[in-house]
Amino acid sequence: MDAFYASVEQLDNPDLRGKPIAVGGNEERGVVAAASYEARKFGVRSAMSSMVAKRNCPELIFVKPRFDRYIEISNQIREIFLEYTNLVEPLSLDEAYLDVTENKKGNPSATMIAQEIRQKIKEKTGLNASAGISLNKFIAKVASDINKPNGQKTVPPEEVEEFLEKLEIRKFHGVGKVTAEKMFQLGIFKGIQLKQKSEEFLTEHFGKSGSHYYNVVRGVHTSEVKPNRIRKSLGAERTFNENISSEIFMLERLENIAEEIERRLKKSKVAGKTVTLKIKYSDFTLHTRSKTLPYFIANKEVILDTAKELLYQEKMKNSVRLLGISLSNLNTDKNVKETHKKEIAMQLKFEF
Template sequence: MSFVETRKIIHLDMDAFYASVEQRDNPALRGRPVAVGGSRARGVVAAASYEARQFGVRSAMPSSTALRKCPELVFVKPRFEVYKEVSRQIREIFAEYTPLIEPLSLDEAYLDVTENRPGLALATQVAREIRAEILRQTQLTASAGISYNKFLAKLASDYRKPNGQFVIRPEQGEAFVEQLRVGEFHGIGPATAARLNQLGIFTGLDLRQQSETFLRQHFGKAGSHYYLIARAQDHRPVVPDRLRKSIGSETTFEHDLHLAEELRKGLQPCLDAVWGHCQRTGLRGRTVTLKVKFTDFQQITRSRTLVGLVPGPEALAQVAHELLLPLLPLEKGVRLLGVALSSLETPDDQIGRQLALLL
């Protein structure tokens, strides 16, 4: 087995993070179905406690739907500054064990513990100690998946939730993958799973029987990734301080928007938030994406990639407004607007690229 395959990777995932923080800080919420998000008719669930999940309440679900499923649901406004502070605590715990930490969000991260600071031989023991320390310092539980690559570690972390851990050893990888439905693979969404099903590919074993050429013909570069993960292979390293791929902001409105001027005004807070992040971080991007969700929950995106980096807030707004124009006049109301900037570069990236052109 190669060096890459013998890495020890942990995927740590906090259990119902936002909702658990709220239950921790308000004892009256413990044991009750809790949703973090807007309770208004047009609100959306950002996170749900395990008590709420038993009724079928899920994140990204409209609040009205969640209430129909669970009339006793208690809504709590999100406190992102609190969640960020708890996330900082958790990452400090990670750093006591390894510098190789790749955060995916406030509540989950990959850790490479092949070599770890306490010198523990078993990754399962590292995961156990980290979870115990998280519980001691924050009174919150975490689940862990342990394996020899990121793909399998991510899959494994779902198998003992909440407050548990699961390991997939090198000799178990292929057998574990072959019995999964392709829709259970991390990174394969519902649309891709449906396309695979149309090709007669329903399980990991079905996927493994396809050639890389066949998969690339149907799925482009992603086909090579599917070819590897069907064989329980994933050579991606854990990348500390990973550069964000995009900056985005979106707003759900109290009332549907119908007029061009309403859309422009509704879009402005998103534009301000995105450019504010650019100013704070020095990041700039080339691709502007407009997101629109209509009153019937149909969602579309429209993108434009510029030759150069978006130079300022006026240019960002201009591209976003131009992406809006083909949608007018609206056939139905708009309940949500969002803007994202991607193909990001740091100032050092920009300087290096400019120097390369001059040499």
């Protein structure tokens, strides 16, 4: 979807249409969750500090997020996907992979299917969508950004090699700002230069990711579309209007966050073992601390007690602008489930 959260707000509120808006944060604090295309012209981007966003675009309008509404529309879009295939892998509320090799419409053209889906989304929700079509997830993902907004790009098998060789390295999915800068220093600016490097060279400079870069620039990406994508973690965080230096106030905020996580856990019917506390200080340094419990938890009391323990592990180095808690090692994870079964099996062997 194109600028999904911001587009929904402009759809529901005509007064916001054609104006630069940011979903999330406010003029003084917080982080931009999404920016309209009008705001992007001024350099406003998601994950940007609200203060920086406002400085870039003085006319920027901040709008509070309404996730219930975004979920509602996301479900409508998902229903359209399922008219064509059951092989739908959601990445987020506004993005998904579809495998249409064999589809319910019997349509041999993935390009035509993408056009139909985008048209149906527009008719049903009033929103624009973009699409990328190719022979694997990596290339389709990259292609989906080429003709945004409200467009699509098809990269057929015979054009994959040329497409990737000409592609700027910054547009390779998974190559962030830091990695791109490192590649620039190594003389890698486009896919063609990346392709000239050996796998050993790339592994030496980028670790395990080196093998990934070596393969994808050659059009090799074997990950299948997984319709039942397993959630790995669940969490919540809060950015404060004013920096907090008192641990008493921090505990109040952590209790609110723990309540939110408990609500989400119950809704998702999951539990986890590892609690992680996230602290962002006023100087924007980020610290995380984790503890793994010997049993699954899903209630706010245990989550909060563990978060408190992690909070007191080290003395606060500065005032705090953000606190977050997440729960991982969920009982939806296949490896965790297998370990849990073994633990139960061992317990059943004990003699009483």
